[in-house]
Amino acid sequence: MTSGFRAFLLLLFISLSSLLYYSNLNEKLTLQKCHTAVPRRNLSILLWHWPFGRSYRLDGDKCLKMYNISGCSLTDNTSAVSTADVVVFHHQELGEAQSSVLHQDRPASQHWVWLSMEPPVNNANLAQLNGLFNLTMSYRRDADIPVPYGKTVLGGDELSFKAASNRSCLVGWVVSKYRPHQARAGVYQSLKEYIPIEVYGKWNKKPLSNKKLLPTIANCIFYLSFENSEAKDYISEKLWRNAFQAGAVPVVIGPSRATYEALAPPGSFIHVDDFKSTAELAAYLKHVARDRQAYESYFQWHHTHRVRTYTDWRERLCQICVRYPSLPASRVYRDLESWVNS
Numbered sequence: 581m582t583s584g585f586r587a588f589l590l591l592l593f594i595s596l597s598s599l600l601y602y603s604n605l606n607e608k609l610t611l612q613k614c615h616t617a618v619p620r621r622n623l624s625i626l627l628w629h630w631p632f633g634r635s636y637r638l639d640g641d642k643c644l645k646m647y648n649i650s651g652c653s654l655t656d657n658t659s660a661v662s663t664a665d666v667v668v669f670h671h672q673e674l675g676e677a678q679s680s681v682l683h684q685d686r687p688a689s690q691h692w693v694w695l696s697m698e699p700p701v702n703n704a705n706l707a708q709l710n711g712l713f714n715l716t717m718s719y720r721r722d723a724d725i726p727v728p729y730g731k732t733v734l735g736g737d738e739l740s741f742k743a744a745s746n747r748s749c750l751v752g753w754v755v756s757k758y759r760p761h762q763a764r765a766g767v768y769q770s771l772k773e774y775i776p777i778e779v780y781g782k783w784n785k786k787p788l789s790n791k792k793l794l795p796t797i798a799n800c801i802f803y804l805s806f807e808n809s810e811a812k813d814y815i816s817e818k819l820w821r822n823a824f825q826a827g828a829v830p831v832v833i834g835p836s837r838a839t840y841e842a843l844a845p846p847g848s849f850i851h852v853d854d855f856k857s858t859a860e861l862a863a864y865l866k867h868v869a870r871d872r873q874a875y876e877s878y879f880q881w882h883h884t885h886r887v888r889t890y891t892d893w894r895e896r897l898c899q900i901c902v903r904y905p906s907l908p909a910s911r912v913y914r915d916l917e918s919w920v921n922s
């Protein structure tokens with residue numbers, strides 16, 4: 581091969597590959613253009629009952645205006661049942677009286693969503709719901725539409741650290757429904773033998789208004805984020821709002837340490853399971869309260885992480901539209917009861 585011919589081949593190769601590259605790129609560009617030029621049809625979501633009977637306004641494009649989620653239309657008008665893409669049923673309102681609703685005909689492509697933010701013990705009569713639902717929506721990470729009470733996001737916040745010595749209460753707890761058989765009740769009864777615990781809420785006849793809740797807890801060095809039951813991924817506003825938003829260090833009862841590690845900010849909590857006895861837990865709390873460095877270490881995460889809470893049912897409903905494109909087109913929860921209790 582002469583060097584001229586070699587150079588010719590090289591040139592040919594370069595021009596051919598760049599030609600290929602650009603035609604590929606062009607194809608991508610035109611595809612993208614087509615995609616954005618045709619507006620996607622709205623996904624229509626019907627909420628069958630408002631959870632616990634408290635309704636919110638749905639007029640206008642709420643998902644877009646409130647949460648910047650487009651193509652998502654919400655309604656609570658049950659006449660839309662024959663046209664909605666998705667129908668959402670909140671578990672608590674699905675009593676016996678509603679069973680006729682559940683056995684009505686539905687369009688073949690419509691998805692029915694089972695929604696509950698409660699742990700399994702509070703979801704009664706699940707067996708009658710087997711084989712009716714296509715999707716699940718709950719705080720669980722493995723739900724089709726996961727809607728946690730809160731989550732950890734990257735990027736610090738500006739919480740100013742309040743030293744333990746500047747707080748007037750060692751341990752605080754807000755409880756409205758105290759049940760002696762619950763694990764948390766046993767831990768509380770035993771822990772209070774060693775250290776003072778300030779109890780607020782309906783049970784102790786010291787209810788706190790929404791306005792007073794966080795400022796009251798902010799006076800406490802620790803807060804008992806004790807879930808009413810220990811269930812997979814069940815971490816409620818008792819952690820996200822009551823402890824983290826108030827700036828008290830949470831002492832937790834709930835799912836395993838591994839679950840808290842996966843979901844809560846790093847180094848942000850004290851897990852009851854880590855102690856052999858409540859005496860040991862009490863001694864540890866007293867130690868941390870006296871040791872400024874130890875206490876401050878539970879606030880390190882504020883430099884790198886923030887927590888975000890979710891409370892509005894509309895935001896949860898809008899999440900269906902975010903998840904919808906990646907959900908299975910067809911699915912049935914034949915044994916919803918086992919799924920919930922797993």
Ligand SMILES: *[C@@H]1O[C@H](CO)[C@@H](O)[C@H](O)[C@H]1NC(C)=O
Nearest residue numbers: 620621622640641652653654
């Ligand atoms: C989608 O729904 C919103 C509110 O429900 C509405 O304002 C908007 O016009 C709808 N868009 C389409 C493409 O139908």
Ligand SMILES: *[C@@H]1O[C@H](CO)[C@@H](O)[C@H](O)[C@H]1NC(C)=O
Nearest residue numbers: 643644645646647648649650
């Ligand atoms: C709203 O969402 C769009 C597309 O997802 C994004 O480009 C835009 O930055 C978002 N706007 C705000 C204010 O977050």
Ligand SMILES: *[C@@H]1O[C@H](CO)[C@@H](O)[C@H](O)[C@H]1NC(C)=O
Nearest residue numbers: 655656657658659660661663
């Ligand atoms: C519900 O929708 C039906 C049919 O579109 C309509 O006639 C009715 O006025 C609506 N009800 C409410 C409360 O908006």
Ligand SMILES: *[C@@H]1O[C@H](CO)[C@@H](O)[C@H](O)[C@H]1NC(C)=O
Nearest residue numbers: 740741742743744745746747
């Ligand atoms: C404790 O409170 C005092 C008086 O309000 C304040 O000056 C001080 O900065 C506080 N210290 C810390 C570490 O929060």
Ligand SMILES: *[C@@H]1O[C@H](CO)[C@@H](O)[C@H](O)[C@H]1NC(C)=O
Nearest residue numbers: 689690711712714910911912
């Ligand atoms: C939803 O579940 C129902 C009841 O089992 C079933 O008949 C229907 O085919 C399912 N629909 C989809 C879209 O998966």
